[in-house]
Structure formats: C-alpha cells, structure tokens
Amino acid sequence: MLASYACLAGYSIFAGVSLGGTTVGVALLATLNFIAIMAARKNYRLRRLTQIAVQFRETISVWGAVFGALALAGFTMKVSSDFSRGGVIAFFAGGVLSILCSRLLVAGVISRAVANSWFVRREIVIIAEQGYSLSSAPLREMRQFGYRSVKTFEISTYELSGPGITSALREKLADVISTVRERQIGEIYLLFSWTNRRAIDLLLDALTVLPVSVHLVPDESTARYLRNPVVAIGSSWTAEVRRPPLTRMEQWLKRSFDVAVASVAIVLLLPIMVMTALLIKLDSRGPVFFRQTRNGFNGRPFGIFKFRTMRVLENGASIKQATRDDPRITAVGRFLRKSSIDELPQLFNVLIGDMSIVGPRPHASAHNSEYEKLIANYAFRHHVKPGITGWAQVNGLRGETRTVDLMQRRVEHDIWYINNWNIILDAKIAVRTIAVSLIHADAY
Template identity: 50%
Template sequence: MRPVVVERAILVVDAVLVVVSGIGCAVGYHVATAGTLGKTDVYAAASALVAINFVLLTTVQHGYRLKNITNLPRTFRMALTTWTGLFGALLAIAFTMKVSEEFSRGTTISFYLVGLAVLLAWKIVAARWTARALRTGAFANGRAIMIAEFGLATASNTVDDLGQHGYRLMQVMEIRPKDLASPLLLSQLAPRFEELIAYARENRVEHVFLLMNWSRQHAIDSILDALKILPIPVHLVPDPNAARFLRYPLVSTGNTFTAELRRAPLSWKERALKRTLDLVGASVALFVFAPVMLVTAILIKLSSKGPVFFRQTRHGFGGRAFKIFKFRTMRVLEDGPTIRQAQKNDPRVTPIGKWLRKTSIDELPQLFNVLKGDMSLVGPRPHAAAHNDEYEQIIGNYAFRHHVKPGITGWAQVNGYRGETRALELMKKRVEYDLWYINNWSIALDFRILLRTTLVGFRQHSAY
C-alpha cells in the first residue's frame, strides 16, 4: 500500500466522520426535543462546509503526513485547536451574515462536542494502525538495496525515511572509506558486486540507493559502471553538505539546474498580489477586532498614565525607517540609541500590559502600518532601530531581511521564535527562519503563516 493512499484515506475518513456527526447531532437533537427531523438539508450543507474547512486546515498544517499521524500529542493538539478555531470562525461569520438563527444552539453545541470526540477517537485508531504498519513495513512495497559508505547508513535518517516512503531495504552493502578512495575499487570488490547483482536479480530489486560523500566521484562512477548490467534506477542520496543546499528551491537555468540560494526580489505581480492580501486582510481584521481595540484603549487609559499608543522607530523595506504602532504596555516610551528588551517579570510592564503581550493584542495597531504600506501582514518582524544596527554588525545576512516589508507575524514567530532573545543564538535562529521565508515566499505560504498565527497566537509563552 502506498503512503499517499493511506494519507488520502485518513483525510476522507475525517471528512466523512465530520459530516455524519453533524447530520446525526442535528437529527438526534430535533427528534429528541421536537419530534421532527428539522432542516436536515441545511445541517447537511453546514456539516459538509465544516468538513471541507477542517481537512483543508489540517492539510495546510501537514496533519495527514504519516509521521505526523503517528504523533498523537501533536495530532490531538492540532485537531483540538483546528476544530475549536474553525467553529469560532464559522459562528462569527454566521452571526455577521445574520444566518445564525438557522441553527439551534443545542445542535451546534452537540455537533462541536460529539464531532470533536469522534475525531479524537478516530485519531487514536489511525495513529496506532499507522505506527504498526510502519513498523511491519506495510508501506514499503518498492524493493531496494543500498550501497553505503561504512557507518553512514546507521548515522543518517535515510534508512528510516525510505522505509516510511514506500521502499523496503532488502540489503545494505557497506564499503570502507579507504576502499572508496582506491582507484582499484572495482577490481578489489568485484566478488561483492557480483554477489549483490545476483541478489538483486533473484529478489527482483527495483531501486538502488547510493549513500556516500558526493566528493567521491571516482567511486560513484565505478559503482555505476558495475551496476550498469541491472536495468533498474540508481539514486544518489545527498550527503550532509549537498543536503544543506538542496533545501533551497531548484531552478532551471537553461540546461542546468541550480539551487537558488537567494531569490530575486518579488516581481511587481507578486508585490501587487501580496499588497492586495495586506489591504483586504488588514481591513477585515480592523473590522473584526475594532471592539477589542476599543476596550483595550479604555483599559490602558484607566490603568496607567500615558498615551494609548506606543510609537517606535523601526526599519522596513530597503532599510527605510518608519514609526511602528503598538498599544502601550510599559510605563516608559523608549525610542533611541539604547533600548532594553522586555524580560520576564519586567517592572516596566503595566498589569494590563502583561496580559496584552501574552495575547498579542498589543500588536493589533500595526494593522494601521499595514494599511499605510510600511508593513505587511506576513514578513520578518521589525526590531527596534538600536537593536537592528547592533545585529547587522554581528549576524551575517541579517540585512537581507530588509528585502521584503516587515510583518505583523512571520515564519520565525509561528515556529516559536518570538519575544525576548536572551542569547545571540536565538536571534540567529530567528534570522535563519526569516531568510528561509524570503527565499521561499509564495502567497500560499503567507496564508499558511496567517492560519498558524490564528491557531497559536494566543498561547505564546515567550512574550513578556
């Protein structure tokens, strides 16, 4: 059985369970309370809408990949946050469009609880079955052999990865480094190669994988020459040095493929598409969060002296300076050559400010920066001008972050690099994620980051 078939089957079962739960809860509730079936067609359509959105959101988070399916804690967290967030969003939309009266509260609540329980129970079954199948090699239908440099097969994850993606390693032939470096490799190991070829024929092997340092060109060519009698494909597995660069997008430049280590700036079409997303997204967000922002402004004004908004100089696209807007969370308004980051239990943070930072509500005024064009919804987080100048001197490629507009949220933030950077290594890691975002930008990636921000934005623990 192929892994992709299993992944799609689990996706389909998720969707079916959601639809059945929705219709079942609607019918059961109406029969129990009113003795009638109720608006079955309306609830069926609503259940299908919930199912489609749930599987799409889970797919975006890679929830249907085999390795993630077997990770029960992660699967449970993803199902719970996605299901809850989806219900909250759909109820808000239904209320805004004045169609919420079409659905009874009893049916909605029971659908939420029953649907979640059914999904979690199914996730347990799917995780256990998938884990057992991986252990027994049920997904490994492609018979393969590996020729590896001595020690590499056990030191890398290649063997496990191949097993989880449809290949069953029948045999591993290890070669010592000194033999690989020898110009007489073929003659020295001729009996072993003959034995391997006979084994491949007898067991109908379909693939050969080479796992060795790519600098061993003579050894690779010699092994290919020895295997030319076998009419099967030979795959060269990237060594650690090559794998580092092959993480970047591969681009065709004529007859040559290159790893695009640094992509060109966004084209005018890409900038227009990103700007459209920013304008629409920021406008909708301001409309949705206007009541929250109003209440926040009142609480800030009542709880401490000072302005409602905090403005600070940051560097944006091309290194140009702009003033960022945030809700004031401190008793000080630092904006100069010396700025101290907020720390845990920082006495400068007001009581209401601590809560605003934890929930990220203090960032909402940056929606005005997005409308002005200084920022984007998604991009590298801008740092205070003083910190920006400091990091440019000590972190290589730091300035490359200015090749796109800074964002309210970013790839680094949804991967946990948010808040105080107590050590230089934390900032280097954040910059690494920012550069990956710039080199791999797409509108789909922006949507993915926005989705993950809504799912994890209110349970960050590193913002003080």
C-alpha cells in the same frame, strides 16, 4: 468526514428541520473536493501525514477554501437561501475539528509504526564505498520505512584504482548481479560520495544488465541540503535551502488571523484603552499616543503606535532603552509598561497592515542600525512583518536587552520562528502572551 455528517444530522434533529437532499448533496460535493485537493497537494503521503503542523495548516486552508468557493457559488446563483445556515456551520465546524483530531491520531500511529519498523519490508541491495558510514541518516530512515538490505557490498579504493573495471571489482559485481537475480531484488542503492563521479558512472554502466532501479543515496554533505524542499525547474531541480518569508497562501492565512484577532481585541479592549487615555492625560502633560519610527517587513520604516509612558518623546538617531526605575517613565507609564497595556494601540498597526499579531518585535531604527553591525543574521528578522508579541517574548526574552548576548538570543528565537512558522504556532504564542503578561515583570 463521518463526524461532519454526524454534526449535520445532529443539528437537524436538534433544530427540528429537514435538511433535504440538496444540503446533503452539497456536503458530499465539499467532501469530495476537499479530498481531491488534499490528494493533489500530496497530503496523504506517509511522510506528510506525520507532519502535524503541515497537516493542520493544509486542512484549515483547504477546508476553508472549499467552503468559501461553494458559498460564493451559492451566492452567485442565488440559491444560498435554500440551505440551513446552522446546518452549514455545523458541517463546517464538525468537519474541520474531526479532520484535525484524526490527523493527530494518524500521525501518532504512523510515528510509532515508523519508530518500531512495523511497515512491510522491501528487500534491497546496497553497494557502498569502503569506509563510508552505513549508519548515515538517509539509511536509518530507509530502515524505519521498511527497507531491508539483504546484502551490502563494499567497494574499496583498490578495486576502483584501474582505468576500467579491475578483476577484483568484476568479481564483486558478478556477485551483486547473482544476488539480485536469485533474490529477485527490485532496487539497488549506491552509497558513495557524490564527488566520486567516476565510481558512480562505472557502477551504473556495469549494472545496466539488470532490469532494476538504481538509486544514489545523498552523501552526508549533500543530505543536509536535500532535507529542504526540492523544486523542479525543467529537467533540473534545486534544493530550497532558504524558504521565502511566507507563501501566498501562508500570507493570506496569517493576514486573516491578524485581522480577525485584532478586530475582536479592539472591540473587547476599547473600554480599557479609553480609560488608559484618560489616566495618561490626568497623570502628565503631553499627548496620549506616542508614535515612533520602526523597521518592518523588508526593513521598510513605519510609525508604531503606543500609549505614551514617558515624559519625553524620543524618535531620533540615538534612543536610550528604558531601564528599571528609569526617571523618564511616568507613574501611570510604569504600570502600563509592566502590564503591556502600552502596546495595545499596535492593534491598529495590525489592521493597517504594518504589523502582525505575532512576529519579531520591531526595534527602534537607531537600535537596528547598531545591532545589524554586531549580530549576524539580525536583518533576517525583517523577512516577516513585526509583531505585537513573538516567540522570543513568550520564552522570557522580553523588556530591556542589557547586553549583546541577550539580543543575540532574541534574534535566534526570532529566526527560529520565521523558519518554523505555522498558524497553530501563532495561536499558541498569542495565548501564551496573555499568561506571560500577567506574571512577567521584566518590562520597564
């Protein structure tokens, strides 16, 4: 946050203006609110600090929300004229950039520390089912974050065979209790299959004599689900094994990005679009624009806008994909498709809200019906709005899909994008699209 104030002070020196105590006070208020919200959203936790995409998304959204709220308050109370606009912009820009840079640095340091087990060690005792892998992923992660087992007790099937506590198990548990008391251990971890309820309950009853916490480590079959977010529902909880398309905050963030980029792009590219329209009219008979039915978010149909590149206007139950040297493509249309200029009218689809700048490319409704029968999870692509460009396109899966395998690869990339979405990824894909459009030649 010091960088924010440095930017604020630098602006006041450069502009030769006095910011006054009110501006500095409001800046301090913004800082405290930002820290409080980030702490409430658990963004300062050790594990959370290593997640760069999450930190970037949270920082931009919370910092923007705080400034938006303060700006609204200033406007409502008619005191916004008391502040230097340049100073506010300098503080806002300097703050978000400095926080993002610090997050990168902190994540790098913490990741290195975790990898080298630099954290202060916490001594624990492990009681494990015999034959159970002591190198399981949860235990490896515990070791990285400073947990050290002073002793591991293995319990065999024979020791658990009796109706109650067998003599062999009683001796082992006495050893556990003695070790915990002598070493002043505060935590015991049970490493058992979660289906072995009898053994777990038996051990929990036996360990009640110790005033320590007892933890049940997820077994391999359960851990794969618990890597997902855990949601509390009263006294119960669920693992969110499939996330919703986007949260409300993510929807707002993505929509803001779409509107901003589409608006700027339309202004900058308007001369090119006007010239393209003239070339189409001079080259062949027919309309400038081509509108075709595609399936969007949740499978809802919408009309996609494109510059006309063919002599035909196909929009029925059977549509043939364009191929190299396709006779249906006009002379101007061939250049437009290769350069992706024919896609520019879709910027208006973005403004309308049917599409996003980045997302799975929408296919013709006829193709959707065909591929949904051939490719598992194909319909998962409709969990977000379709995009002008996407993760599949910047990874070489652009243009004609001659085989089902090619479409399968495209679908896999689309699903990866949906499951790993963040605003930084959208920005990267948008930038890479420009480069890919200039050098790629797979679109016909």
